[in-house]
Amino acid sequence: MFEQEIRIKGQKARKASRLLAGVSASLKDSALLLMADSLVRETEKIIEANGIDVQRGIDKGLSKALVDRLLLNPQRIQDMAQGLKEVAALPDPVGEVDSMWQRPNGIQIGKIRVPMGVIGIIYEARPNVTVDAAGLCLKSGNAVLLRGSSEAINSNKIISKIIADAAFKAGLPRDIIQLVESTDREAVNVMLKANGIIDVLIPRGGAGLIRAVVENATVPVIETGVGNCHVYVDELADLKMAEDIVINSKCHRPGVCNAMETLLIHSSLADSFLPVVLDRLKGLGVELRGDERVKKYVGWVKDATEEDWYTEYLDMILAVKLVDSMDEAIEHIYTYGTKHSESIVTKDYSRAMRFLKEIDSSAVYVNASTRFTDGHQFGFGAEIGISTQKLHARGPMGLKELTTYKYIIYGNGQIRS
Numbered sequence: 001m002f003e004q005e006i007r008i009k010g011q012k013a014r015k016a017s018r019l020l021a022g023v024s025a026s027l028k029d030s031a032l033l034l035m036a037d038s039l040v041r042e043t044e045k046i047i048e049a050n051g052i053d054v055q056r057g058i059d060k061g062l063s064k065a066l067v068d069r070l071l072l073n074p075q076r077i078q079d080m081a082q083g084l085k086e087v088a089a090l091p092d093p094v095g096e097v098d099s100m101w102q103r104p105n106g107i108q109i110g111k112i113r114v115p116m117g118v119i120g121i122i123y124e125a126r127p128n129v130t131v132d133a134a135g136l137c138l139k140s141g142n143a144v145l146l147r148g149s150s151e152a153i154n155s156n157k158i159i160s161k162i163i164a165d166a167a168f169k170a171g172l173p174r175d176i177i178q179l180v181e182s183t184d185r186e187a188v189n190v191m192l193k194a195n196g197i198i199d200v201l202i203p204r205g206g207a208g209l210i211r212a213v214v215e216n217a218t219v220p221v222i223e224t225g226v227g228n229c230h231v232y233v234d235e236l237a238d239l240k241m242a243e244d245i246v247i248n249s250k251c252h253r254p255g256v257c258n259a260m261e262t263l264l265i266h267s268s269l270a271d272s273f274l275p276v277v278l279d280r281l282k283g284l285g286v287e288l289r290g291d292e293r294v295k296k297y298v299g300w301v302k303d304a305t306e307e308d309w310y311t312e313y314l315d316m317i318l319a320v321k322l323v324d325s326m327d328e329a330i331e332h333i334y335t336y337g338t339k340h341s342e343s344i345v346t347k348d349y350s351r352a353m354r355f356l357k358e359i360d361s362s363a364v365y366v367n368a369s370t371r372f373t374d375g376h377q378f379g380f381g382a383e384i385g386i387s388t389q390k391l392h393a394r395g396p397m398g399l400k401e402l403t404t405y406k407y408i409i410y411g412n413g414q415i416r417s
Contacts, residue, residue: 002182006190009178010145010197013118016173017143021115023172025092028139031170032088036081038166039131039159043077046162049154050127057125057151065255065315070125070152080131087135087381093399094141108410113403115141117199120191121384122213124205125151130159132375132382133202134177138167140402143176145198147191149205150183157181192217202397204385207312222397225362225388227257227340228312229370232329232355234346235266239273241367242345246277248369249343251284255314257386258341258363258373262309262319264329270297270322281318290320309336326351330358337361339388341370362388362395 039046050072057067093113100110119142121133130146137144148156160179168174180187191198192213200220203213207226214223231249233242249260265274270293278288278298289308290301301320308319309332323329333342343365344355352366363373363386373396375383380398387393393401 002180002184002187003190005182006145006180006187006194007197009175009180010118010194012175013143013145013178014197016175017115017117017141019173020138020143020176021094021141023141025094027171028092028141029088031138031167031172032084032135034170035131035135035163035166036084036088038162039077039081039084042158042162043074046072046077046155046158047074049158050152052154053125053127053152060151062125062151063255063315065253066125068253069255070127070155072127072155076128080128083132083376083382084135086376087139087399090139090381090399092139093403098405105414106412107414110408110410111405112408113400114406116402116404118143118145118197119384119402120145120147120194120198120201120219122147122188122191122201122203122205122209124149124209126204127152127155127159129204130156130179131163133384134160134163136382136384136399136402138172138176140399142402143173143178145178145180145191147180147188153181153183188212189216192219195219202385206314222385222387222393222401223389224385224397225257225340226312226338227259227386228261228310228336228338229258229341229343229373230262230264230329230333230337231260231343231345231370232264232323232326232333233266233269233273234326234344234348234351235268236348236351237266237269237273237345238347238367239269239276242273243277243280245343245345245367245369247280247284249371250281250286250318251316252369252371254316256371257312257314258370259314260318260343260370261311261313262321262332262336264321264323264332266329267293267322267324274298274320274322278320285316287317288320289317291322293322294320312338326354330355333359333361340386341365341373343368343370362386 096113098111164177289304339361341363375396383396
């Protein structure tokens with residue numbers, strides 16, 4: 001049954017994508033604004049459906065951080081609507097000419113941005129992704145096939161219906177936004193093999209989901225990354241600044257991929273900064289796991305294992321390590337990191353520049369929280385995901401990353417000899 005659902009919806013999306021590719025930017029923007037207004041107007045219905053999902057999540061024993069990712073409230077719905085408005089205000093990438101040149105025989109060749117077609121999004125318990133993905137796909141001229149997790153099914157159903165109805169009311173093809181309602185895991189496997197129906201897949205979620213999609217898909221995949229993010233506090237750091245950055249990177253929203261998971265502190269700060277920042281983290285409810293050197297200075301910290309350095313906790317848990325140099329900090333990040341987001345806190349310009357140059361992650365910070373790796377914060381309106389791969393897209397993916405290009409050639413009767 002789920003296979004039939006995906007193939008029927010996918011074929012409808014494919015047909016709709018051809019119509020959407022020729023739609024004017026003004027019509028797409030009008031649809032996005034109507035979608036935003038509809039979300040706010042239907043806030044009560046959304047919260048009612050989301051309440052069912054949240055209660056089920058609590059009953060299933062989801063962590064507080066994961067429940068927080070699932071939860072919608074009036075402000076978060078307002079934020080989703082605002083994201084759509086910001087996407088509407090951005091330039092339309094479709095039809096943008098990247099370059100144009102003329103050959104000696106008089107032929108003119110241009111490189112122009114075009115939609116990908118049908119984008120499949122496979123994501124976990126974050127209903128805001130339903131809105132972000134639909135909005136970005138619409139603006140970039142793509143139809144979207146959404147497959148969320150069972151934890152958010154009621155939220156996703158009502159949200160997708162509201163925004164799809166609004167887009168249709170604005171004058172766009174009805175089938176450009178579709179939700180796969182089957183929560184059977186086999187439905188994902190069908191999407192992974194839907195060549196000829198889905199042009200590209202983008203997974204958003206934990207390491208298990210991303211690995212399963214990358215390893216089993218025959219449809220091309222843009223790999224969004226696991227966020228094992230690091231903050232390195234250098235010996236020349238402004239310690240008040242460092243404390244604030246550490247707290248924000250870990251505690252602002254611990255259940256998201258740009259939250260810090262490992263804190264690296266220069267050993268010269270073991271007597272001064274280390275106890276202070278760990279006491280504050282503990283007071284905020286963070287479980288701390290440290291190496292032997294950390295435990296020498298702060299005895300109540302739990303033992304960190306080798307596995308902890310690799311772990312994306314998505315929870316109020318933090319691994320802490322003392323390092324003797326920037327070399328050691330960089331080596332640790334290379335060994336255990338996932339190329340997502342890393343930050344250095346330092347007052348030394350040359351060290352900051354070296355960190356920016358040598359750390360091979362999609363977002364590298366100097367004196368700022370890792371929590372800024374986000375399409376909205378980067379000015380993209382929203383994001384489809386954060387890519388840690390190097391082909392086609394890297395970092396927060398906005399409108400341009402959801403397009404490809406084709407060559408257009410103008411001639412005047414030229415033939416090849």
